[in-house]
Amino acid sequence: MTQDQQAGSRGGRRPGSPGALSRWVQRRMNARTNTRIRRGRSRFMGMDVLILHTVGRRSGQPRQTPLAWFADGEDARLIVASGGGTRHPDWYVNLMAHPDRVSIESPGRDAVPVTPQRLDGADREQAWQRITDAQPRYAKYQGKSDREYPVIRLTRR
Template identity: 75%
Template structure:
C-alpha cells in the first residue's frame, strides 16, 4: 500500500513510503517466512512468529503477514504494531478495518479465528512490560519512535 496512513498523502520520493521494488521484496520475504511457519519453524531472532490473516481494508483481498507474538495466557496472543515507528503497518490498518475477518496460524497448526482488542492504559502497560521483559529490543525500538506502538491482544473467536 502506498497510502501514508498518517497524512493520507501518496507515497513518493522522500515521503518515506516504500517503493514498488521494496514492496515486491517484502512480499517475497513474507511469503518465504510464511512457508517456514507453516512447516513448523516459526522463530526469528529468538522471537516466536505467527501468520496474521487479514483482509485488505480497501481491496477486500486476503493478506498474510508474519508477525512476532508473545503469550498472554492460554490461547491468547499479544502482537505489536510497530511499522517502523512513523506510521501504522498495513496489517494493523487492515485488522482494525475488518476485525471480524481475522485469523492466525501458529507454526504447524490450523488457522484460528481471532478477535483483536487494542490494549489501552494499565492493560497496555502490563502487556508492554511482559513484552519488553521477554524481548528488551522492543523497548529500544519504541524509544526511537515518534508514536506509541499499539499492542493488540488476540483471543479465539
C-alpha cells in the same frame, strides 16, 4: 494530464520507484517466512512467530503477514504494531478495518479465527512490560519513535 494520471496511479508510487521496490522485497520476505512457518519453524530471530490473516481495508483481498507474538495467559497472544516506527503497518490498518475477519496460523496448525483488541491504559502498560522483558529490542524500537506502538491482544473466537 500527467503521465502518472494517465497510468492510473492517482499520484501513488510508480512501479520503478524505490518505495515500490521495498514493498516488493517486503512481500517476498513475508512469503518466504510464511513458508518457513508452515514447514514448522516456530521461531524467528529468537521470537515465536505466527501468520496473521487479515483482509485488505480497501481491496477486500486476503493478506497474510508473519509476526512475532507473546503469550498472554493460556488463550491469548499479544502482537505489536511497530511498522518500522514512523506509521502503522498495513496489517494493523487492515485488522482495525475488518476485526471480524481476522485469524492466526501457527506452525503445523490450520488458521483459527481470533478477536483482536487494542490495549490501552494499564492493560497496555502491563502487556508492554511483559513484551519488553521478553524482547528488550521492542523498548529500543519504541524509544526511536514519536508514536506509541499499538499492542493488540488476539483471543480465539
